[in-house]
Amino acid sequence: MKIDPKYFFKNISDKDPLRPADLGYFFPAEFHPHGATWLSWPHKEASWPGKIQLIYPAYAKFVAYLAKSERVNILVTDQNMQRFAEDHLDRAGVPMDRILFHHFPTNDxxxxxxxxxxxxxxxPGMSKAIVDWGYNAWGDKYPPYDLDNLIPEKVALHLGLPCFRPGIIMEGGSVDFNGKGAVITTEACLLNPNRNPHLSKEEIETYLKDYYGLNQIFWLKDGIVGDDTDGHVDDITRFVSENKVLTVVESNKKDENYAVLQDNLKLLKSFRLLDGRSLEIVELPMPSPVIYEDTRLPASYANFYIANKHVIVPTYRDKNDEKALDILSGCFPEREVVGVDSWDLIWGLGSFHCLSQQEPAYL
Known part of the structure; x- marks a missing residue:
């Protein structure tokens, strides 16, 4: 069945039965082989006030690991930003023949x-496709975001791919997939009235199933302290295989995150896949609180990124860094697990997973 890509650049009405799931499309797990990784070059000083110049060495090191096993697409505003990026990447030893720049301006x-x-x-016989969810900077917290909201359509047009437009707000960091029809998300984020106040929980589940090709949604409660996204799941719980998850826990009972993460852990233990299996749960420690200018930052080892040959993990100059890397190494025996210092990056309230989006290989 061949689909005209132009069809999907209009909003699809609620009465139109054609959805990605109807056509056999699905969102694969991050550990599925990648064709590429997509990045937007950091340039917004307000996201790292007083620190933006300090983040580039770690960011370039992240790109260097990605480029070892996959193509890296980087969005930049113009030629000047491209030259600035090339300079930092060259200093980090990044093989520039693995990097493709696209002059697609972004806000952040x-x-x-x-x-x-x-x-x-x-x-078989169908191309990849893109879902163009709406984006409102986590509940209109950081306007403007008009340029960011255009990116999925621009990429789809550039690649000549069909593009589905559901017409609701959804963020990649709010969902994590096992590639076999299950997703983990949080009520704090997806049910927040600053996203889609007109939709019920059941209606949001329908969108997830129809546009991500899912048949099962696992709901956790809340996220960690300092997370300005209202509880993105990629800071707390991640699939590492079809039935195994890593989830962060806090050992200090007096810490603000302790009860929240224990509640999520209990929920994870109660979940069952459709075939009746329980999830295999691996606990990942939290780093000690990272505080900058009296602000607690959302530092978490769960914000790792799974590349083709590496798992790139944010570290925080903390006693638990090595423990977290060892645990992750046990979960990814076929990949090299590497830590990259995120002490300055986390001042932007996110790390390597927040900064990246995978493009799956079409096998």
């Missing part, structure tokens, strides 16, 4: 949330 760097959500088809 958080490509996980404003970037293209790639689907792959279960039916």
């Amino acid at each position: 760097a958080w490509c996980r949330d404003h970037g293209p959500a790639f689907l792959i088809p279960s039916n």
Whole structure:
């Protein structure tokens, strides 16, 4: 079945039965092989006030690990920003033949949330596709975001891919997939009235199933302290295989995160996949609180990114860094787990997973 890509650049009405799931499309797990990673070059000083110049060495090191095993697409505003990026990447030893720059201006760097959500088809003979969710900077917290909201459509047009437009707000960091029909998310984020106040929980579940090709949604409660996204799941719980999750826990009972993370842990233990299996749960420690200018930042080892040959993990100059890396290494025996200092990056309230969006390979 061949689909005219132009069809999908209009809003699809509620009465139109054609949805990605109807055509056999689904969102694969992050550990599915990648064709590329997409990034938006950081340039908004207000996201790292007083620190933006300090983040580039760690960011370039992140790109260097990505480029070892996959193409890296980087969105920049213009030629000047491209030259600035090339200078930093060159200093980090990044092989520039693995990097493709696109002059697609953005408001900010958080490509996980404003970037293209790639689907792959279960039916042979069809191309990949993109879901163009709406984006409002986590409940209109950080306007303007008009340029960011255009990125999925621009990428779809550039690649010549079909583009589905559900017409609701959804962010990539709010969902994590096992690639076999299940997703984990949080009520604090997806049910927040600053996203889609006109939709019920059941209606949001329908959108998730129809546009991500899902059949099962696991709801956790809240996220960690300092997370300005209202509880993105990529700071707390991540699938590492079809039935195994890593979830962060706090050992200090007096810490603000302790009760929240224990509640989520209890929920995870109660979940069952459709075949009746319980989830295999691996607990990941939290780092000690990272505080800058009297602000507690959302530092978490769960904000790692799974590339083709590496798992890139944010570290925080903390006693738990090595423990977290060891635990992650046990979960990814076929990949090299590497820590990259995120002490300055986390001042932007996100790390490597928040900054990136995978493009799956179409096998």
